Amino acid sequence: MRRYELVGRRDIRLVTDAPVPVPGPLEVLVRVRACTVCNRSDLAYYHYYGEREHCAQGCFGHEVAGVVEAVGPGVTRVAPGRRVFVRTPLTTGYAEFALAREIAVGLLPDEVPFEQGAILQLLxxxxxxxxxxxxxxxxxxxxxxxxxxxxxxxxxxxxxxxxxxxxxxxxxxxxxxxxxxxxxxxxxxxxxxxxxxxxxxxxxxxxxxxxxxxxxxxxxxxxxxxxxxxxxxxxxxxxxxxxxxxxxxxxxxxxSAEPLDTARAEALATAERLVRSKELYLPELLTHTYPLEDLPKAMEQLSASRALYPDGEQAPYDGPPHRTLKVAVVP
The missing domain is CATH 3.40.50.720 (NAD(P)-binding Rossmann-like Domain)
Structure with missing residues (x-):
């Protein structure tokens, strides 16, 4: 499968023959239909990889929506073919497939486009x-x-x-x-x-x-x-x-941390109800969509941000990227 890997500071590389993950117990394999770029974590990992220890530990590409491809032993909430969004996967969503724990998977209604569904990781x-x-x-x-x-x-x-x-x-x-x-x-x-x-x-x-x-x-x-x-x-x-x-x-x-799996499950259940209520205004948050191979362009667009520089340091930007909120990447 195709998958982007963060290998160094401002260095992402497209691998075209990466193995498809195999779901283990209580894990779900998702065929990625969209992965939105996290305006804070993904960009910080990209710009500070090797300079901040935690920037090599988080999941680069963690806002995922797609369809369940396969499930591991013990999974009961979802089955192959189910539309889902993911709250922090185990493997990057800048790929054709991503692995996630069952407890981190939420149900995505049919009427919500995948590009908007990926934003629900924030909910x-x-x-x-x-x-x-x-x-x-x-x-x-x-x-x-x-x-x-x-x-x-x-x-x-x-x-x-x-x-x-x-x-x-x-x-x-x-x-x-x-x-x-x-x-x-x-x-x-x-x-x-x-x-x-x-x-x-x-x-x-x-x-x-x-x-x-x-x-x-x-x-x-x-x-x-x-x-x-x-x-x-x-x-x-x-x-x-x-x-x-x-x-x-x-x-x-x-x-806003979720220190326990019980808290994570409760927040996902709440998120599912809110999505069904149609009160979230998701179309207002999505501003751009790129194909997977153009992930570097998406990162470049979002990198024009004052927030990526230390608070007391002179930055080349006065504010956020121009007319940009959420950017979705589609395999």
């Missing part, structure tokens, strides 16, 4: 990230990339009374308004600008993953408010926080 993250949002809460979401937009949508569905969307880019903020933001704020990314976004929100969600955005969330929330770490700190892996401020405000914090 369990957004489900976990917004689990502390209560009916009537005022919520600020910093960063309106794909995962930030998904978190915004989940906050709206959970009954937030007012949602403020924050980003560097006006075009992305237009998408925010479509997905349910009550207020949109364009900022220049500086700490001073972020502090002026809102006053005393109940929940502040960092959907970027930089020291500046995380500290801004600490400033934005009210006394005893909730700070959510949704954006992954792949580039700036160490973040300094003012713990005196944290203690004085009595803040709570959680991440």
């Amino acid at each position: 369990p993250l957004a489900v976990h990230a917004t689990r502390g949002v209560r009916l009537g809460d005022r919520v600020a979401v910093i960063g309106q990339g794909p995962v930030g937009l998904m978190a915004l949508r989940m906050a709206a569905l959970r009954g937030a009374s007012r949602i403020t969307a924050v980003d560097l880019d006006d075009w992305r903020l237009d998408r925010s308004a479509l997905l349910g933001a009550d207020t949109t704020r364009r900022v220049d990314g500086s700490a001073a600008a972020l502090r002026e976004v809102a006053d005393g929100v109940d929940v502040a969600i960092d959907a970027v993953g930089t020291p500046t955005t995380l500290n801004a969330c600490v400033d934005l929330v009210r006394q005893n408010g909730l700070v959510v770490m949704l954006g992954t700190h792949h580039v700036d892996t160490h973040v300094t926080l003012d713990l005196v401020t944290w203690e004085r405000k009595g803040l709570r914090v959680h991440s």
Whole structure:
């Protein structure tokens, strides 16, 4: 089969005779119909392979949708021929086939195109990230990339009374308004600008993953408010926080992580119900589609991003890629 492999920093190579994985116990083999590029993890792995230890450990190409090709012993939830999306596979989705654990596979309705279905890998993250949002809460979401937009949508569905969307880019903020933001704020990314976004929100969600955005969330929330770490700190892996401020405000914090398989299963079940409800606005998130052999072009397009550079470093870009959200790669 054809498969792309990340072999070095900014070095991906297409293998044309890779073996098709064989599913073991409780594993599922998926014929990949689409794999979307993760705007944070995949790009960080691509740009920092060999420079950040964790960038050689994650699965490069992990947002997959396709059809079950075969199942291993003990699999009961899905059978060959079933349309599915995958929450982090065992092997790359930049290939014709990908292997996944049964517990990481969600059911994909017939009416959802595979290119949009692959985006659903983000949904369990957004489900976990917004689990502390209560009916009537005022919520600020910093960063309106794909995962930030998904978190915004989940906050709206959970009954937030007012949602403020924050980003560097006006075009992305237009998408925010479509997905349910009550207020949109364009900022220049500086700490001073972020502090002026809102006053005393109940929940502040960092959907970027930089020291500046995380500290801004600490400033934005009210006394005893909730700070959510949704954006992954792949580039700036160490973040300094003012713990005196944290203690004085009595803040709570959680991440979007799924530490247990039970949590993963619950989030996937929730995701399946949400997909059936047609409340996710998936077409607004998908902006480009490339054939598998053009994965390097997709990586180049998404790499024009300020978020790929350390927070305090001069970057060649002022914001995110132009008019780009999710990019799907199709075998």
